[in-house]
Amino acid sequence: GAGVSQSPSNKVTEKGKDVELRCDPISGHTALYWYRQSLGQGLEFLIYFQGNSAPDKSGLPSDRFSAERTGGSVSTLTIQRTQQEDSAVYLCASSSGQGGYEQYFGPGTRLTVT
Amino acid sequence: ILNVEQSPQSLHVQEGDSTNFTCSFPSSNFYALHWYRWETAKSPEALFVMTLNGDEKKKGRISATLNTKEGYSYLYIKGSQPEDSATYLCAFLTGTASKLTFGTGTRLQVTL
Numbered sequence: 001g002a003g004v005s006q007s008p009s010n011k012v013t014e015k016g017k018d019v020e021l022r023c024d025p026i027s028g029h030t031a032l033y034w035y036r037q038s039l040g041q042g043l044e045f046l047i048y049f050q051g052n053s054a055p056d057k058s059g060l061p062s063d064r065f066s067a068e069r070t071g072g073s074v075s076t077l078t079i080q081r082t083q084q085e086d087s088a089v090y091l092c093a094s095s096s097g098q099g100g101y102e103q104y105f106g107p108g109t110r111l112t113v114t
Numbered sequence: 115i116l117n118v119e120q121s122p123q124s125l126h127v128q129e130g131d132s133t134n135f136t137c138s139f140p141s142s143n144f145y146a147l148h149w150y151r152w153e154t155a156k157s158p159e160a161l162f163v164m165t166l167n168g169d170e171k172k173k174g175r176i177s178a179t180l181n182t183k184e185g186y187s188y189l190y191i192k193g194s195q196p197e198d199s200a201t202y203l204c205a206f207l208t209g210t211a212s213k214l215t216f217g218t219g220t221r222l223q224v225t226l
């Protein structure tokens with residue numbers, strides 16, 4: 001079946017502009033995660049959605065970052081007023097549950113803020 | 115702040131060599147330990163999810179062990195092949211957290 005998809009695959013934007021990154025998880029997966037990897041860094045957790053529960057936003061680095069998950073499926077990560085330090089690869093993952101379940105990752109969106 | 119450490123940071127081996135890496139994590143409030151392989155230009159791919167102390171898991175030439183009491187996991191690759199070249203990530207989950215904390219990975223390069 002189809003895996004996790006993300007769009008766009010690459011995004012170049014000017015500092016100060018807003019960007020939206022999209023994630024389509026595997027159908028039926030209740031858990032959805034956003035991560036980012038900045039140059040030379042490990043994978044950094046951003047936000048986690050599980051079913052209809054309130055999302056865990058504890059990893060969002062600032063209030064310029066927000067995410068939503070509509071209908072328990074597609075998720076959008078929005079970065080407002082982008083800064084150069086936002087440049088990174090943004091990865092989405094989904095799983096059929098939390099914790100003990102393996103996560104399936106999308107191909108990522110490479111964001112470059114100039 | 116949870117600290118997940120992986121060593122070595124990078125490794126270069128010849129085809130046919132066997133190798134292993136270490137993942138260290140806090141031993142308290144353990145829930146699960148994940149291993150992922152991340153090849154260049156691809157998505158991270160799950161290798162193992164381990165939850166029990168003493169767990170040993172195997173997938174082909176790759177195997178992993180888990181010691182939750184002392185807070186470490188080993189990943190072994192037997193007879194390395196060039197297609198094993200990738201970054202190997204471990205990630206730790208506590209019983210009270212909803213998210214994985216990833217290590218920075220071990221970058222493996224296997225040459226002919």
